[in-house]
Amino acid sequence: MTSITLRRHLTDAGHDSDLIFLLEDIASACRATAYEVRNGPLKGNLGVAGSTNVQGEDQKPLDIIANDIFLATCANSPRLAALVSEEIEEVVWLKEPKKGDYLLFFDPLDGSSNLDTNLSVGTIFSIMQVAEDGDRNVLRPGSDQLVAGYALYGPATMMVLAAGKGVQSFTLHQGSGIFRLTHADMKIPEGTAEFSINASRQRFWEPPMRAYVDDCLAGKDGPRGVDFNMRWVASMVAEVHRILMRGGVFLYPLDEKNRDMGGRLRLLYEVAPMAKIIEAAGGAASTGRERIMDLVPTEPHQRVPAILGASDEVWRVEAKHAATP
Numbered sequence: 632m633t634s635i636t637l638r639r640h641l642t643d644a645g646h647d648s649d650l651i652f653l654l655e656d657i658a659s660a661c662r663a664t665a666y667e668v669r670n671g672p673l674k675g676n677l678g679v680a681g682s683t684n685v686q687g688e689d690q691k692p693l694d695i696i697a698n699d700i701f702l703a704t705c706a707n708s709p710r711l712a713a714l715v716s717e718e719i720e721e722v723v724w725l726k727e728p729k730k731g732d733y734l735l736f737f738d739p740l741d742g743s744s745n746l747d748t749n750l751s752v753g754t755i756f757s758i759m760q761v762a763e764d765g766d767r768n769v770l771r772p773g774s775d776q777l778v779a780g781y782a783l784y785g786p787a788t789m790m791v792l793a794a795g796k797g798v799q800s801f802t803l804h805q806g807s808g809i810f811r812l813t814h815a816d817m818k819i820p821e822g823t824a825e826f827s828i829n830a831s832r833q834r835f836w837e838p839p840m841r842a843y844v845d846d847c848l849a850g851k852d853g854p855r856g857v858d859f860n861m862r863w864v865a866s867m868v869a870e871v872h873r874i875l876m877r878g879g880v881f882l883y884p885l886d887e888k889n890r891d892m893g894g895r896l897r898l899l900y901e902v903a904p905m906a907k908i909i910e911a912a913g914g915a916a917s918t919g920r921e922r923i924m925d926l927v928p929t930e931p932h933q934r935v936p937a938i939l940g941a942s943d944e945v946w947r948v949e950a951k952h953a954a955t956p
């Protein structure tokens with residue numbers, strides 16, 4: 632049987648037509664971004680662009696291309712009031728905000744340091760609604776998200792959505808350009824002995840994180856009683872997708888080197904959307920001490936620590952933090 636399309640799924644779920652328009656615009660932007668990523672080497676779009684983003688990081692040509700695609704594709708979406716992009720310092724207001732209008736937060740190309748090595752990269756996005764006419768506050772907790780999602784540009788191009796009823800994954804059919812439902816209700820498998828962390832930063836970790844990882848590394852002769860595997864792709868979208876498919880936990884903790892910045896990953900358009908997706912799939916998302924979805928941002932590009940994945944693993948990390956004042 633042919634799997635249903637993204638549009639059919641969103642219509643059947645009873646979403647507002649303007650939200651469906653916006654999600655289809657996002658899907659179009661992801662489709663166009665996938666094309667540019669796939670043809671990057673042929674179009675001379677690898678390497679660095681010679682500019683830096685608001686984070687002071689070297690921009691890749693495809694970071695800029697993906698951001699431009701999202702601006703061009705989504706900016707005319709009905710009832711879209713503002714855009715917050717990793718690649719743009721200020722909030723982009725498109726219209727006078729009215730109650731119920733949409734706010735779109737996105738990282739147009741996450742993991743772009745992997746482009747030259749042809750590894751999977753992705754787009755992360757989040758949609759909230761304007762609370763009252765004229766309200767220009769975009770610093771809202773993750774629990775206010777209406778929809779969270781990502782596109783993964785891997786062997787297959789996939790779009791994963793948490794839009795109120797669980798988590799669904801749609802795979803792009805290359806011939807027709809249509810996203811079709813391939814995973815109807817994603818749930819994180821429990822009990823997977825696999826963790827994901829940039830182990831080169833071990834000497835900077837706080838004691839609770841060091842203690843949690845040491846227990847994993849001790850294997851079956853240690854307190855966990857099982858041998859663990861480790862993965863680090865340096866592309867959060869790829870790590871989260873692996874966790875949705877086979878379990879485990881992703882860890883980008885606060886450490887001595889990133890503490891002054893608040894962490895490595897950005898709250899509004901990386902960690903909060905992933906937290907909504909992970910929780911909707913039965914997992915948990917924490918800073919190690921607080922639930923990610925409860926955090927109220929202080930500025931659009933705020934960074935936070937991110938511990939997310941299978942609930943039992945996240946709770947173990949939180950217990951280590953609770954035991955250390």
Ligand code: AFP
Nearest residue numbers: 741742743744745829865866867868
């Ligand atoms: P880039 O978009 O600059 O490649 O960063 C990717 C990322 O934001 C996230 O996707 C990875 O999990 C994390 O940073 C990788 O961080 P390290 O470079 O410290 O491993």
